[in-house]
Amino acid sequence: MPTPLDFTAINAAALPHLEHLCARWLPGGRRIGPEWRCGSLGGEAGGSLGVRLFGARAGAWQDFATGEKGGDPVSLAAAIFRIPQAEAARRIAAMLGIAVEDRGHG
Known part of the structure; x- marks a missing residue:
């Protein structure tokens, strides 16, 4: 059964x-x-x-040339693909086989 979009769970x-x-x-x-x-x-x-792969800061990323940065895989995907974080979370969930409610793209 699909679950609501849970950024914390998807990032984890x-x-x-x-x-x-x-x-x-x-x-x-x-x-x-x-x-x-x-x-x-x-x-x-x-x-x-640089994207931190593991450890206490796993998921943190920063582009030192532009100053763009974030703290988790969802924000990284949103920045790479230039999409809203909700859409990035949905895409990651789909890649990982996590069923989430489809509430449109926002």
């Missing part, structure tokens, strides 16, 4: 898969220590964007 479910998600969303990057590093939210090679 995404964290164990964050390296795989980063590889898919930011294909020009690579893992360096506890971070996924790439050139920008466009996913090209480089080192300006």
